[in-house]
Amino acid sequence: MFFPWDEIDWVMLDMDGTLLDKHFDDYFWETLVPQEYARRHNLELEAARQEVFARYQREEGTLNWTDIDFWSRELDLDIPALKEGIRHLIEVHPDSELFLRYVRGLRKKVILVTNAHYKTLDLKMNQVGLLGYFDQVISSFDLGAPKEHRQFWEALEARLGFAPQRTLLVDDNREVLQAARDYGIRYLFFKGISSSQAPAETSRRFPVLHYFTELMPAEAQAGPGRTAEDVLAEI
Numbered sequence: 001m002f003f004p005w006d007e008i009d010w011v012m013l014d015m016d017g018t019l020l021d022k023h024f025d026d027y028f029w030e031t032l033v034p035q036e037y038a039r040r041h042n043l044e045l046e047a048a049r050q051e052v053f054a055r056y057q058r059e060e061g062t063l064n065w066t067d068i069d070f071w072s073r074e075l076d077l078d079i080p081a082l083k084e085g086i087r088h089l090i091e092v093h094p095d096s097e098l099f100l101r102y103v104r105g106l107r108k109k110v111i112l113v114t115n116a117h118y119k120t121l122d123l124k125m126n127q128v129g130l131l132g133y134f135d136q137v138i139s140s141f142d143l144g145a146p147k148e149h150r151q152f153w154e155a156l157e158a159r160l161g162f163a164p165q166r167t168l169l170v171d172d173n174r175e176v177l178q179a180a181r182d183y184g185i186r187y188l189f190f191k192g193i194s195s196s197q198a199p200a201e202t203s204r205r206f207p208v209l210h211y212f213t214e215l216m217p218a219e220a221q222a223g224p225g226r227t228a229e230d231v232l233a234e235i
Contacts, residue, residue: 003215005106005108007166007187008108008166008167008168008187009108009109009162009166009167010109010163010166010167010168011103011108011109011110011111011167011168012111012112012113012167012168012170012185013100013111013112013113013170013171014113014114014147014169014170014171014172014173014176014191015112015114015116015121015124016114016116016124016194017173017191017194017195018093018170018171018172018194019092019093019096019100019112019130020090020091020092020093020096020124021090021092021093021195022172022194022195022198023089023091023195023197023198024086024089024090024091026197026198027086027089028082028083028086029056032082032086033052033071033075033077033079033082034048034049034052034053035048036077036082037051037052037077040075040076040077041076055074055075061146061148061175062146063115063140063141063144063146065115065146066116066117066120066140066146067117067141068080068083068117068119069117069119080123083120083123084123087123087127090123090124090127090128091128092130093193093196093212095211095212096130096212097130097133098213098216099212099213099215100130100133101133102216104133109135109136109160109162110133110134110135111134111135111136111137111138111160111162112136112137112138113138113147113169114137114138114140114147115139115140115146115147116139117139117141118139121137121139125137136160138156138159138160140152143155143156143159147171147176147179147180148173148175148176149179150179150182150183152179153179153180153185154183164183164184164185164186165184165186167186167187168187168188169185169187169188169189170188170189170191170209170212171188171189171190171191172190172191172192172194172201174190174203174205174206177190177205177206178205181206188206188207189206189207189208189209189215190202190203190205190206190207190208190209191209192208192209192210193211
């Protein structure tokens with residue numbers, strides 16, 4: 001894929017599902033939390049799943065959706081401790097670090113934009129060691145609104161002074177991408193492979209990116225007989 005990197009100054013990347021494998025989150029919220037809720041409240045697993053999922057649905061699209069302190073209170077579970085217990089499942093998509101090093105080499109401003117709560121953000125960045133690649137790390141909790149809302153993008157531009165027409169955003173959430181499009185961000189990609197354990201997804205509204213290497217020239221991609229370190233030495 002040809003990509004006009006000379007027209008981009010800002011590279012904004014989502015965390016969960018985009019840079020990191022969403023399998024951790026899917027397993028945590030869809031399997032582990034219902035199991036622990038059933039145990040804690042002496043419920044059958046299916047009844048616990050229905051109750052927990054109904055509560056999730058009520059908070060979708062709000063800051064509560066990713067507020068693990070809220071969910072600790074709501075479900076009477078120690079959500080941070082449960083996450084800590086399975087931190088070994090937190091993994092980076094195979095080409096994420098290669099891409100981050102590539103765009104840093106292009107001298108772009110690289111921004112992590114996430115709805116994740118501070119405690120989740122700290123846990124994951126400490127586990128995967130990507131923090132040093134970003135010029136800024138912005139959580140929706142910093143700005144008072146989730147990325148699905150225009151208020152987030154207004155507050156983000158006020159804080160960073162980025163130019164929407166010279167900005168690239170990659171995210172695995174269609175609603176986030178739509179909010180960014182409505183705000184005027186020009187280059188938008190839907191991350192089609194968010195979890196290593198789930199089929200690739202598609203989108204009719206946004207170009208789909210399965211691998212970050214699709215935004216990199218062939219000579220910047222590792223191939224047979226060439227390691228990522230070989231490639232990075234040439235950037």
